[in-house]
Amino acid sequence: MTRPFTMPHGHSHGGSPEVGHSHAGHDHGDHHHHGPARYDRSFALGALLNIGFVAVEAVYGLLANSTALLADAGHNLSDVMGLLLAWGAVWLGRRIPQGRYTYGFGNASILASLLNAMILLIAVGAILLEAANRIADPEPVGETTVMVVAVIGIVINAWTAWLFMGGQKQDINLRGAYLHMAADAAVSLGVVLAALAIRFTGWLWLDPVTSIVIAVVIIAGTWGLLRDSVRLAMDAVPDGIDRAGVERYLAGLPGVVTVHDLHIWPISTTETALTAHLVRPGMGQDDALLLEISTVLKERFGIGHATIQVEHDGSCCRLAPAEVV
Numbered sequence: 001m002t003r004p005f006t007m008p009h010g011h012s013h014g015g016s017p018e019v020g021h022s023h024a025g026h027d028h029g030d031h032h033h034h035g036p037a038r039y040d041r042s043f044a045l046g047a048l049l050n051i052g053f054v055a056v057e058a059v060y061g062l063l064a065n066s067t068a069l070l071a072d073a074g075h076n077l078s079d080v081m082g083l084l085l086a087w088g089a090v091w092l093g094r095r096i097p098q099g100r101y102t103y104g105f106g107n108a109s110i111l112a113s114l115l116n117a118m119i120l121l122i123a124v125g126a127i128l129l130e131a132a133n134r135i136a137d138p139e140p141v142g143e144t145t146v147m148v149v150a151v152i153g154i155v156i157n158a159w160t161a162w163l164f165m166g167g168q169k170q171d172i173n174l175r176g177a178y179l180h181m182a183a184d185a186a187v188s189l190g191v192v193l194a195a196l197a198i199r200f201t202g203w204l205w206l207d208p209v210t211s212i213v214i215a216v217v218i219i220a221g222t223w224g225l226l227r228d229s230v231r232l233a234m235d236a237v238p239d240g241i242d243r244a245g246v247e248r249y250l251a252g253l254p255g256v257v258t259v260h261d262l263h264i265w266p267i268s269t270t271e272t273a274l275t276a277h278l279v280r281p282g283m284g285q286d287d288a289l290l291l292e293i294s295t296v297l298k299e300r301f302g303i304g305h306a307t308i309q310v311e312h313d314g315s316c317c318r319l320a321p322a323e324v325v
């Protein structure tokens with residue numbers, strides 16, 4: 001026979017006084033306020049500025065007959081799409097869990113970063129194709145127009161990158177926005193230098209070559225984002241979380257003889273969840289210990305949503321073998 005027991009934060013779960021299951025570390029009072037500060041204003045300003053700049057860059061790229069400028073316009077357009085995707089994901093992540101979405105909508109931020117990386121790589125393919133055609137048949141370029149527009153791009157992209165600098169270490173979405181905008185500023189600088197070189201040397205092939213360099217920069221900046229996004233989408237342990245350290249901590253708790261069914265995975269780009277079974281033979285239910293576990297997991301390891309199951313005998317658990325998920 002079982003009886004309910006009350007956890008430190010007020011939940012009541014069915015379980016025995018010796019074998020329990022608890023949500024250690026899930027504070028419902030602040031769950032939807034975790035992560036970096038809101039960046040709505042940054043997203044809005046960044047998107048508006050870059051939409052306007054993309055239009056200007058595309059028009060003057062055509063007028064100046066510059067593939068480098070058009071390539072940069074395409075890159076900036078993909079970054080605008082990325083900003084809007086990231087912004088939408090942040091908004092979804094604030095919605096409370098409901099219906100089938102019991103973890104909320106934070107996972108949308110992971111999907112947005114993955115889609116953002118894919119869009120960037122598609123844009124790179126188009127840039128490389130056009131650059132290859134121009135190398136075979138170089139055409140005159142309006143150097144002055146290219147330089148003026150690119151300088152404007154340096155200012156806009158550098159300022160937009162600065163808007164996201166504060167949150168880029170905590171959120172892969174913000175990191176994507178920051179890195180893309182910083183790379184855009186560097187790319188625009190490259191366009192300026194290429195236009196100057198063409199003016200003094202007359203080497204028309206420099207324009208498509210600059211486009212190829214831009215494409216390489218985009219690939220270099222996007223590869224890490226794509227890799228990290230795929231890992232998060234596959235529920236890999238997030239970077240910065242020491243899985244072995246977590247297991248050592250749990251195994252070293254009073255009365256714990258073994259730990260199994262340990263899983264650590266992202267539920268958004270800023271939130272991490274954990275489940276684990278602790279085998280504690282002959283030990284009663286210990287709410288104080290569960291509260292300690294939740295505090296340590298959150299403060300030391302950055303895991304805010306932990307579910308701990310306490311068992312008498314791990315051999316009776318079908319999830320005990322390491323190969324069983």
